[in-house]
Amino acid sequence: MALASCTATSAPPAANLAAAPANIDPLANPAPGEWISDGRDYTAQRYSPLTQINASNVGQLGLAWYDDLDTYRGVEATPLYADGVLYNTLSWNITTAYDARTGEVLWTYDPHTPREFGRLACCEPVSRGLAMSGNKVIIATLDGRLIALDKDIGEELWSTRTFELDSGFAYSITGAPRVFGDKVVVGQSGGDLGVRGFVSAYDVETGEKAWKFFLTPGDPANGPDGEASDPVMAMVRQTWSEEGMWKTLGGGANPWDSIAYDPELNLVYVGTGNSVPHARFYRSNNEGDNLFVCSIVALDATTGAYRWHYQMNPGEEWDWTCTSSIISADLEIDGRQRQVLMQAPKNGFFYVLDRATGEFISAGAHVYQNWNAGFDANGRPITTDQVRYGVDPRLVAPGPGGAHNWFPMAFSPRTGLAYFPAYQSAFVYALQPGWTPQPMRSNSGWGGYTGEAGRIRGELMAQANEIEKAWLTAYDPVNQRIAWQVPLPRHGNGGVMVTATDVVFEGTTNQTFAAFDARNGSVLWEYPTQSAPVAGSITYELDGVQYIAVNAGWGGGAAQIERGAGIEMPRAPARLLVFKLGGNVALPPLPAQASAPPEPPALRASEEIVRRGAELFAQTCSVCHGQNAIGGVADLRHMDRETHGKFNQIVLEGLYLDKGMGRFDDILDQEQADAIHNYLIARANEDWGR
Ligand SMILES: O=C(O)c1cc(C(=O)O)c2c(n1)C(=O)C(=O)c1cc(C(=O)O)[nH]c1-2
Numbered sequence: 156m157a158l159a160s161c162t163a164t165s166a167p168p169a170a171n172l173a174a175a176p177a178n179i180d181p182l183a184n185p186a187p188g189e190w191i192s193d194g195r196d197y198t199a200q201r202y203s204p205l206t207q208i209n210a211s212n213v214g215q216l217g218l219a220w221y222d223d224l225d226t227y228r229g230v231e232a233t234p235l236y237a238d239g240v241l242y243n244t245l246s247w248n249i250t251t252a253y254d255a256r257t258g259e260v261l262w263t264y265d266p267h268t269p270r271e272f273g274r275l276a277c278c279e280p281v282s283r284g285l286a287m288s289g290n291k292v293i294i295a296t297l298d299g300r301l302i303a304l305d306k307d308i309g310e311e312l313w314s315t316r317t318f319e320l321d322s323g324f325a326y327s328i329t330g331a332p333r334v335f336g337d338k339v340v341v342g343q344s345g346g347d348l349g350v351r352g353f354v355s356a357y358d359v360e361t362g363e364k365a366w367k368f369f370l371t372p373g374d375p376a377n378g379p380d381g382e383a384s385d386p387v388m389a390m391v392r393q394t395w396s397e398e399g400m401w402k403t404l405g406g407g408a409n410p411w412d413s414i415a416y417d418p419e420l421n422l423v424y425v426g427t428g429n430s431v432p433h434a435r436f437y438r439s440n441n442e443g444d445n446l447f448v449c450s451i452v453a454l455d456a457t458t459g460a461y462r463w464h465y466q467m468n469p470g471e472e473w474d475w476t477c478t479s480s481i482i483s484a485d486l487e488i489d490g491r492q493r494q495v496l497m498q499a500p501k502n503g504f505f506y507v508l509d510r511a512t513g514e515f516i517s518a519g520a521h522v523y524q525n526w527n528a529g530f531d532a533n534g535r536p537i538t539t540d541q542v543r544y545g546v547d548p549r550l551v552a553p554g555p556g557g558a559h560n561w562f563p564m565a566f567s568p569r570t571g572l573a574y575f576p577a578y579q580s581a582f583v584y585a586l587q588p589g590w591t592p593q594p595m596r597s598n599s600g601w602g603g604y605t606g607e608a609g610r611i612r613g614e615l616m617a618q619a620n621e622i623e624k625a626w627l628t629a630y631d632p633v634n635q636r637i638a639w640q641v642p643l644p645r646h647g648n649g650g651v652m653v654t655a656t657d658v659v660f661e662g663t664t665n666q667t668f669a670a671f672d673a674r675n676g677s678v679l680w681e682y683p684t685q686s687a688p689v690a691g692s693i694t695y696e697l698d699g700v701q702y703i704a705v706n707a708g709w710g711g712g713a714a715q716i717e718r719g720a721g722i723e724m725p726r727a728p729a730r731l732l733v734f735k736l737g738g739n740v741a742l743p744p745l746p747a748q749a750s751a752p753p754e755p756p757a758l759r760a761s762e763e764i765v766r767r768g769a770e771l772f773a774q775t776c777s778v779c780h781g782q783n784a785i786g787g788v789a790d791l792r793h794m795d796r797e798t799h800g801k802f803n804q805i806v807l808e809g810l811y812l813d814k815g816m817g818r819f820d821d822i823l824d825q826e827q828a829d830a831i832h833n834y835l836i837a838r839a840n841e842d843w844g845r
C-alpha cells in the first residue's frame with residue numbers, strides 16, 4: 156500500500172507550557188522535561204512538549220548510551236524519568252535506576268518474583284511499566300505484589316498483595332500500576348486461563364487497600380463480596396447464564412493493560428479483557444452480554460463505585476480485549492467541545508466516547524473486519540452472524556492478536572491525530588466438541604480441527620493469511636478516518652510517542668527505531684536496533700539536552716504469533732537504548748545466531764500418543780513455547796540430546812525453574828509428560844525433514 160497523502164488538518168498552536176500553579180498534582184502537569192507516568196500525564200497522550208529534536212535535525216540522532224539487559228525475552232516497559240534518573244523494569248520485575256546522562260546504574264531492585272508464575276503469563280513474564288509518586292517508584296510484580304521503593308536508593312518502603320495466592324485462580328500481573336492522585340490503581344491478568352478480573356486501589360503512602368471492584372460476577376452461592384462492585388452485581392449477573400463455567404473459571408475481563416484517570420471528573424477508566432472460556436457457548440451457554448467483558452468501566456476514584464460502562468463487544472468470544480491505551484483529549488466534534496476518551500482495541504475499530512457520561516460518540520474501522528454491521532442509536536454494535544461460531548469453523552477478522560494490541564498509542568493535540576501500530580488479521584474459530592476446562596491452563600474452548608472441520612479450517616486459514624498486513628496508522632478521531640499509514644513488514648511494531656515538533660517515534664519490525672513526520676508519515680530517521688522494539692518510548696530533558704529512551708526487546712504475544720508462523724529474525728539480547736542529537740556510541744555487532752539444529756531422536760511413539768501430546772502441549776506449553784512448538788522462549792524442535800535426556804526432570808521436577816521454566820507435576824503425570832515429549836520429537840523430525 157502506498158503512503159496516503161498528508162492530512163488536511165492544520166496544526167493548532169503549540170500547547171501552552173506556562174508554569175503550573177505550585178499546588179497542582181505533578182502527574183496532571185509534569186515539568187516539560189520529565190516523564191513520570193506511563194502515558195506521561197493523566198491524559199496518557201504520550202505527547203511531549205520538548206522541541207530540541209525536530210523534523211530537520213532528527214536525522215542526527217545517535218546513541219548517547221545503552222545498557223545490555225541480559226535477556227532474550229520481550230521487554231515491554233515504558234521507562235520513566237525524573238530528576239536526572241531513568242527508571243526501567245524487565246521480566247520478573249527486575250527494576251533499575253540509571254544516571255540518565257551516562258547510563259551508570261544507580262541501583263537495581265530484584266523482587267525475586269517466583270519463576271513458577273511464568274506459567275500463568277499468557278505472553279511471557281513481561282512488565283509494561285512502573286509508576287512514580289513523590290519519592291517513590293512503584294512496581295507491580297507478576298505474582299501479584301504492589302511494591303513501593305525509595306526512588307533514590309531502591310529500598311522497599313511498603314509491599315502489599317493484590318490477590319491471594321490460594322485463590323484457586325491463575326492470577327498474574329503484567330500491566331503497569333498507575334498513580335492517580337493519592338492512590339495507586341492496578342489490575343491483573345489471567346483471562347486466558349481462568350480468573351475473576353478485578354481492579355483495586357491502594358493508598359500511595361501506606362499501601363493500604365482503598366477499594367476493589369470485580370469485573371465479573373461471583374458465584375451467588377458464595378454471597379456478596381463486600382467490595383465496591385457489590386451494588387452493581389445484580390445487574391451484572393443478569394447478563395450471564397444461570398449455569399455456566401464463569402462460576403468455576405471466573406469469567407476473566409482482566410484489566411491487564413490500560414487504566415486511565417480524569418482528576419476533575421474524579422473517574423478511573425478501566426479497560427477490560429476477554430472472557431474465559433473464550434467460547435461463550437462454554438462459559439455462558441451462548442447467552443448474554445457478559446458484563447464487564449471487553450468494556451471500558453468508569454469508577455469513582457475515591458470509592459471505586461460504578462459510574463458508567465461502555466461494552467465494545469457484548470458477548471465477546473474471540474479473545475478481543477478493550478485493554479489497549481485509553482487516551483483523554485478535549486475535541487471539537489460537530490461544533491461542540493467534547494471531553495472524550497479514545498481507544499483502538501483489538502476489534503479493529505477506533506472509539507470516541509464522552510468521558511464524563513460514557514456516551515458513544517463515534518467509532519470507525521481502521522482495518523478489514525467482518526464482525527460489525529453498524530451501531531444502533533445507543534452505540535451498541537450490531538454483531539454479524541458470521542462471527543458467532545459453533546463446531547463449524549468461522550473466519551473472523553480481526554484475529555485474537557487484535558488489530559491493535561497493548562502497544563502504546565499516542566495522540567498529538569497539535570495534529571489532532573492518534574498514532575498506533577495496526578495489524579490487519581483474521582483467524583479461524585470453532586468450538587471443540589466435548590471440551591472441558593483444565594484448571595491453571597489455557598482455556599479457550601476452541602479446537603476440534605479434525606476431519607472435515609480441519610479441511611475447512613485449512614482453507615479459511617489460507618484466506619486469513621492473505622489479508623494480513625501491518626502499518627503505523629495515523630487516525631483522525633473527529634472525522635473517523637485514517638489520515639495516513641506507513642506499511643511495515645509484519646505484526647509487532649512497537650509503541651508510539653509524539654512530540655511538539657510533530658515527530659512520531661516507533662520501534663518497527665524492520666528491526667529499527669524510527670521517526671516519522673506526524674503530519675504525513677514520511678520517514679525522517681531509522682536506526683538499526685538488532686531487534687524489534689515493542690515497548691513505548693519516552694523523551695526527557697537533562698542539562699539542556701533532549702534524550703529519547705526505548706527498550707529494544709522483541710517478544711511477547713506478537714513474537715509468539717510471528718514465530719508460530721515460522722518467522723524469527725536475527726536478534727541481539729534486549730537493550731535499553733538512549734539517543735541524543737550527535738550521540739556517537741556504537742552497538743556491538745549482532746551476536747552469532749544459533750547454528751543448525753541438532754539431529755532429533757527417532758520417533759517411536761504411536762500416532763495416537765503424538766496426538767494426545769499435541770493436545771496437552773496446546774493447553775499447557777504453547778503460551779510460552781509457541782503454536783506447534785515453534786519458537787517462543789526456546790524452539791523445542793531444536794532440543795539437544797542432553798535436554799531430551801532430562802525432559803521429564805525439566806517438565807515435572809522444575810530442573811530449569813531458575814530460568815523461568817515452570818514445574819508441572821501438579822497437572823501432568825509421567826505418561827502425559829511422555830506424550831508431550833513424543834509430540835515434540837515428532838515436530839523435530841518434521842522439521843529435520845524425515
Ligand atoms: O486476557 C488476559 O488476561 C491477557 C493478558 C495478557 C498479558 O497479561 O500479557 C495478554 C492478553 N490477555 C492477550 O490477549 C494478548 O493478546 C496479549 C499480548 C500480550 C503481550 O504482552 O504481548 N499480552 C497479552
Ligand SMILES: [Ca+2]
Nearest residue numbers: 346347429474
Ligand atoms: Ca487475552
